[in-house]
Amino acid sequence: MIQLRDCFPFWKALTKEQQNTMEESAVKRTFEKGTLLHAGEEDCVGLIAVAEGLLRVYTVSEEGKEMTMYRLLERDVCLFSASCIFQDIRFDVMVSAAEDTTVYHIPAELYRRLMETSLPVMEYTSRLMASRFSDVMWLMDQVMNKKLDSRLAAFLLEEAGRMGTDRLELTHEQIGGHLGSAREVVSRMLKHFQKEGLVQLGRGSITLSDEEGLTRLAQGSLM
């Protein structure tokens, strides 16, 4: 399993004492698939580093509509679960376990002190923020400018690649949550995909039957 030190590229730049404090304060916890790890601003749980599994970071609109911002794989770190230490972060995110997931949990106050005394830690934090910002800008471009069919095709391909299988066990509701669309809209589009021979729909599963066609569609051309 991934170690704490593997999640933080600045590890070697820390003093021995800082390393010890971090290792002693970090708590390893396992969450079952579906568990909510962090729910918005009032819940400043600290930094979360993924040791094993998969987390989903998303926003929820006032009307309850979910939208996935990005997903965190092994070694990835979530800053926004410690948003109380970043005064200028004025938005809330939710973090939930998309699979059974083991994380290292670093107390917010400890990280704040590290950041305030170590330039490499501050630099890492800033870079991580820039990287997440870029993810969200990409997403915004997708939402603004790409049609749902391209986004759905891209999502199915990405998911198949990540899981190493052509048969995805996902509900239409889950897909809607990722794409910020209603379940009905996703279902309709999937039925259209099936008619075009791109996928095969089963009970609680979607099988990719024409990866080439999906790739063309994901690139926003044709059809």
Next chain:
Amino acid sequence: MIQLRDCFPFWKALTKEQQNTMEESAVKRTFEKGTLLHAGEEDCVGLIAVAEGLLRVYTVSEEGKEMTMYRLLERDVCLFSASCIFQDIRFDVMVSAAEDTTVYHIPAELYRRLMETSLPVMEYTSRLMASRFSDVMWLMDQVMNKKLDSRLAAFLLEEAGRMGTDRLELTHEQIGGHLGSAREVVSRMLKHFQKEGLVQLGRGSITLSDEEGLTRLAQGSLM
């Protein structure tokens, strides 16, 4: 006019030498309304701090659709015009003068050196990034979840407040650029507003006639 030191809260934390270097390297330039100051990634002009005027920071989709991310007023600083020094920024923005605007231009390389040696500068940069990130998350929420009528009403009110007048000289095309909508869509909505007695449309101008109604609409309720 705003001085260079007024734009950067970390000024007092710099050494005398760093302050001198910054003042000697910063170039004061004035741009006419409509001038493009920065056009995407390949154009790493450095940091831009607004001494007087108003800048618009926006993205352009592949199809040429513009979307305002935020606007920079006096004392505001644009990081993304120096995106070459932030490796993890993987998106392009355009910066143009929305009014005749005077800026201080700080060379990218100089700022990078400052950031790498001064924790307060790094911290400021990180906070600024967090703040812009928050602006964009707010925008994304607007785009995803609010209807155009609310967003248009909010924009008209904000603009009237900023200019201190009820009579706005804006084309429907400009408004479309701000809201990420086509000119036709904006025109149609403005005509609808006029019918409802919210605005009065003139040649190249829009007069707000019912601020209370617009405010209700901006808050996303009623109508």
